Amino acid sequence: MRPFGYLRVDSVDEAVRAAAGQPGAQFLAGGTNLVDLMKLGVEAPRTLIDVSRLPLDRVEELPDGGLRIGATVRNADLAAAPVVRDRYPVLSQALLAGASGQLRNTATTGGNLLQRTRCGYFQDTAKPCNKREPGSGCPAVDGAHRDLAVLGHSAHCVATQPSDMAVALAALDATVHLHGPEGERTVPATDFHRLPGDSPERDTEIRLGELLTAVELPPPRAGARSRYRKVRDRASFAFALVSVAAVLAVRDGVVVHAALAFGGLAHRPWRARTAEAALHGAPATEEHFARAAAAELAAAAPLRDNGFKVPLAQSLAVGVLTELADRADRAGRADNG
Amino acid sequence: MPTADGRRDGADGPRPVNGRHSALTLTVNGTPHALTLDHRTTVLDLLREHLGLTGTKKGCDHGQCGACTVLVDGRRANSCLLLAVAHDGRRITTVEGLADADRLHPLQEAFLERDALQCGYCTPGQICSAVGVLAEAADGFPSHVTPDTAPSGAPVALTADEIRERMSGNLCRCGAYPRIVEAVADAAAAGAGVGGR
Ligand SMILES: Cc1cc2nc3c(=O)[nH]c(=O)nc-3n(C[C@H](O)[C@H](O)[C@H](O)COP(=O)(O)OP(=O)(O)OC[C@H]3O[C@@H](n4cnc5c(N)ncnc54)[C@H](O)[C@@H]3O)c2cc1C
Ligand code: SF4
Ligand code: FES
Ligand code: FES
Numbered sequence: 272m273r274p275f276g277y278l279r280v281d282s283v284d285e286a287v288r289a290a291a292g293q294p295g296a297q298f299l300a301g302g303t304n305l306v307d308l309m310k311l312g313v314e315a316p317r318t319l320i321d322v323s324r325l326p327l328d329r330v331e332e333l334p335d336g337g338l339r340i341g342a343t344v345r346n347a348d349l350a351a352a353p354v355v356r357d358r359y360p361v362l363s364q365a366l367l368a369g370a371s372g373q374l375r376n377t378a379t380t381g382g383n384l385l386q387r388t389r390c391g392y393f394q395d396t397a398k399p400c401n402k403r404e405p406g407s408g409c410p411a412v413d414g415a416h417r418d419l420a421v422l423g424h425s426a427h428c429v430a431t432q433p434s435d436m437a438v439a440l441a442a443l444d445a446t447v448h449l450h451g452p453e454g455e456r457t458v459p460a461t462d463f464h465r466l467p468g469d470s471p472e473r474d475t476e477i478r479l480g481e482l483l484t485a486v487e488l489p490p491p492r493a494g495a496r497s498r499y500r501k502v503r504d505r506a507s508f509a510f511a512l513v514s515v516a517a518v519l520a521v522r523d524g525v526v527v528h529a530a531l532a533f534g535g536l537a538h539r540p541w542r543a544r545t546a547e548a549a550l551h552g553a554p555a556t557e558e559h560f561a562r563a564a565a566a567e568l569a570a571a572a573p574l575r576d577n578g579f580k581v582p583l584a585q586s587l588a589v590g591v592l593t594e595l596a597d598r599a600d601r602a603g604r605a606d607n608g
Numbered sequence: 609m610p611t612a613d614g615r616r617d618g619a620d621g622p623r624p625v626n627g628r629h630s631a632l633t634l635t636v637n638g639t640p641h642a643l644t645l646d647h648r649t650t651v652l653d654l655l656r657e658h659l660g661l662t663g664t665k666k667g668c669d670h671g672q673c674g675a676c677t678v679l680v681d682g683r684r685a686n687s688c689l690l691l692a693v694a695h696d697g698r699r700i701t702t703v704e705g706l707a708d709a710d711r712l713h714p715l716q717e718a719f720l721e722r723d724a725l726q727c728g729y730c731t732p733g734q735i736c737s738a739v740g741v742l743a744e745a746a747d748g749f750p751s752h753v754t755p756d757t758a759p760s761g762a763p764v765a766l767t768a769d770e771i772r773e774r775m776s777g778n779l780c781r782c783g784a785y786p787r788i789v790e791a792v793a794d795a796a797a798a799g800a801g802v803g804g805r
Contacts, residue, residue: 274628277647277693279621299694306650306689307670319647321621321694347683351749353760360756367752371777372744373737374671376683377690507752507776 276318290480291452300382312396336490342381361497365439368501381483388430402471421573423537428471438534442516451481464539495520496595511535519595521555543567555596564588622696632696637705652676652687663703663732674778677733684740703732714800718791726782738792741774766796
């Protein structure tokens with residue numbers, strides 16, 4: 272690991288000023304991804320600006336009924352917050368499906384959203400990788416890509432976005448709050464992660480020196496239910512092969528709201544707009560869910576060894592939507608009788 | 609405890625001595641240590657190489673195995689991914705700090721009683737992790753297998769499924785899992801989680 276300077280900051284302004292004044296500086300939160308990548312030589316900051324003790328560690332209810340989640344809230348605390356479990360279960364479930372108890376105690380909201388891909392070539396500095404070293408090539412296209420993308424990839428990069436939480440945030444229409452040298456701005460969670468195109472070195476829309484300060488959720492949809500499900504190679508403590516975050520509201524057997532996002536399929540959480548359009552106003556039946564998911568996944572372009580992800584995503588989406596519709600149906604019948 | 613320059617522990621952050629070292633204070637198993645460390649030092653390497661506390665083990669050094677699990681201000685964490693300089697003022701508890709004088713911690717007793725180990729390499733991490741699990745369940749932290757219908761914030765009963773899921777960050781190459789689950793269940797049943805923090 273290359274030697275580096277260390278600076279602990281106590282306010283957002285101080286963090287932003289410090290980053291602007293130090294070329295090669297990086298923010299340190301829980302360090303569960305950054306320290307790992309520094310050991311591997313993938314990241315080599317000149318200075319770490321420690322933001323882990325900034326007063327951004329609160330989950331606050333907003334006057335409009337939404338929720339503001341500070342950047343330094345620990346993943347374990349966010350998953351356990353009663354307001355999250357009760358009103359945004361998909362977010363709590365996504366967090367709890369990720370990493371381990373130890374890691375969730377350390378990892379933060381900001382760090383989780385900004386964690387780097389788990390593509391093996393990206394983590395191995397002896398190998399070329401366009402994301403790590405622009406222009407060096409992408410060995411994953413013809414190499415070990417079983418875990419990698421089937422949607423939205425390019426010839427330059429076929430990596431997937433690893434965060435489970437990010438998939439739930441995309442389905443919840445969250446907003447990411449950023450604070451940089453030029454002031455504050457917000458980016459919708461669905462646009463925060465990028466597709467790789469010809470610049471895979473940029474994972475997200477965050478700019479150099481910008482601090483992620485919070486994530487905001489709109490008020491929960493009236494009558495909607497939500498769920499996160501993840502398929503992995505072992506029952507626990509593994510990244511997603513495929514995951515689904517879904518929010519569904521059904522009235523009189525008809526879908527009145529549907530938000531669906533896939534994890535493990537692309538360089539960003541894949542918000543399934545085509546499927547959502549097909550679902551809106553459709554009967555809440557397994558048959559219609561299957562049709563909608565298939566319409567979305569028609570765009571999939573699997574690589575040599577990851578074609579299995581497409582039918583897996585299809586059945587996972589149908590399973591989750593059917594489960595949510597059944598619960599709505601049972602609740603509806605309980606109300607009427 | 610104030611340090612040499614009169615600061616309160618952790619109040620102002622570590623004091624840089626040059627571009628790559630800082631002076632800081634860390635409390636390990638109740639004893640404060642004033643240290644000057646290279647910023648690259650992890651809590652794991654600090655414990656093992658600087659303080660001679662070799663109970664905490666290095667398995668993967670990348671957060672993947674749990675052998676390095678310690679408690680930071682009472683909560684379990686992978687010490688291989690923690691930079692010591694970022695933990696100025698924090699309280700670290702290692703497997704060496706769990707026993708109360710000559711009385712072993714109930715989890716240490718349970719591991720012995722159930723013979724929940726083979727080579728023992730993963731055991732300190734398993735035990736520290738299990739101390740965290742008992743406290744988390746008592747404090748109402750849910751897990752991936754906790755039913756959504758369980759009331760938020762209420763203590764979670766540690767079924768075998770809950771224990772397996774909550775302990776999944778601790779690998780055991782010898783496969784002592786069945787007895788580890790039994791040992792944790794014994795300690796939970798004996799109420800070892802209450803007042804764990
Ligand atoms: C073995 C293992 C298994 C894992 N399994 C999963 C899994 O199944 N699912 C999953 O989702 N995740 C998983 N993770 C990843 C884990 O969730 C992330 O490492 C963690 O969320 C990162 O958070 P952190 O606070 O530790 O970030 P750090 O490591 O501190 O930072 C990560 C990045 O974000 C930047 N950053 C941090 N905070 C800010 C901020 N406020 N503003 C701007 N930039 C910032 C840092 O500069 C760095 O580039 C796993 C990790 C490990 C080691
Ligand atoms: S898929 Fe992306 S991250 Fe992986 S080797 Fe190719 S360019 Fe690098
Ligand atoms: S040594 Fe830290 S998790 Fe393996
Ligand atoms: S007892 Fe040998 S690794 Fe667990």
